[in-house]
Amino acid sequence: MARKFFVGGNWKCNGTTEEVKKIVATLNDAQVPPQDVVEVVVSPPFIFLSLVKSTLRPDFHVAAQNCWVKKGGAFTGEVSAEMLVNLSIPWVILGHSERRQLLGESNEFVGEKTAYALSQGLKVIACVGETLEQREAGATLEVVAAQTKAIAERVSNWADVVIAYEPVWAIGTGKVATPAQAQEVHCELRKWLHANTSPEVAATTRIIYGGSVNGGNCKVLAGQPDVDGFLVGGASLKPEFIDIIKSAEVKKSA
Numbered sequence: 001m002a003r004k005f006f007v008g009g010n011w012k013c014n015g016t017t018e019e020v021k022k023i024v025a026t027l028n029d030a031q032v033p034p035q036d037v038v039e040v041v042v043s044p045p046f047i048f049l050s051l052v053k054s055t056l057r058p059d060f061h062v063a064a065q066n067c068w069v070k071k072g073g074a075f076t077g078e079v080s081a082e083m084l085v086n087l088s089i090p091w092v093i094l095g096h097s098e099r100r101q102l103l104g105e106s107n108e109f110v111g112e113k114t115a116y117a118l119s120q121g122l123k124v125i126a127c128v129g130e131t132l133e134q135r136e137a138g139a140t141l142e143v144v145a146a147q148t149k150a151i152a153e154r155v156s157n158w159a160d161v162v163i164a165y166e167p168v169w170a171i172g173t174g175k176v177a178t179p180a181q182a183q184e185v186h187c188e189l190r191k192w193l194h195a196n197t198s199p200e201v202a203a204t205t206r207i208i209y210g211g212s213v214n215g216g217n218c219k220v221l222a223g224q225p226d227v228d229g230f231l232v233g234g235a236s237l238k239p240e241f242i243d244i245i246k247s248a249e250v251k252k253s254a
């Protein structure tokens, strides 16, 4: 089974109602490859999820940027997986490096969240990635393997998981990984899945790249054999997100 190209737009903690409406209008007007070529998922802040879901074109889908680790209840400020399911939100991003770094989410916590979200019927974009310090210490593969292991230990159904490799040093810095750097880590992650889950999971799980992806660098990254799409931050708020979606064509003609 071929891995369908996946483009996610992580809007992070950005936007006003007016800005959100404008982004949705731009997406709705765009000519993009069909759904059998590219899967597009945008992730607004929780508070705009309903607005985006109800106004976005039906061939694009929405994701939450986080959810609580277990069943909802007395957890002030949290949003549960059940609530997302209740609102028919199909996807959730978990383990983003901003949450790992700024809010102290551990590998185990992200693994538990992933397992719980999947158990409730959500599909998960699970983020992994090393810091600059870890890369410079030669620990990149060890770090992303440990992050993936904490998920793999708790998850058996990988059909609803997309792994996002997002090197922390490339996020929001304009310092994109080179195509060779991205390909190396994606290939190693796939080998890790092959050895630690199953050959089928390794062959079918999409591994997408995130970190300073833009309209100018997306095509060459998309040309790498183990890069199955992107998780886009800053550029997902701009019209160039359409160009990034269109980079799926690179795979089609490969």
Ligand SMILES: O=C(CO)COP(=O)(O)O
Residues within 6 Å of the ligand: 010, 096, 166, 170, 171, 172, 173, 174, 210, 211, 212, 213, 231, 232, 233, 234, 235
């Ligand atoms: O964190 C990211 C997506 O989740 C990437 O952010 P930037 O595209 O702004 O570097």
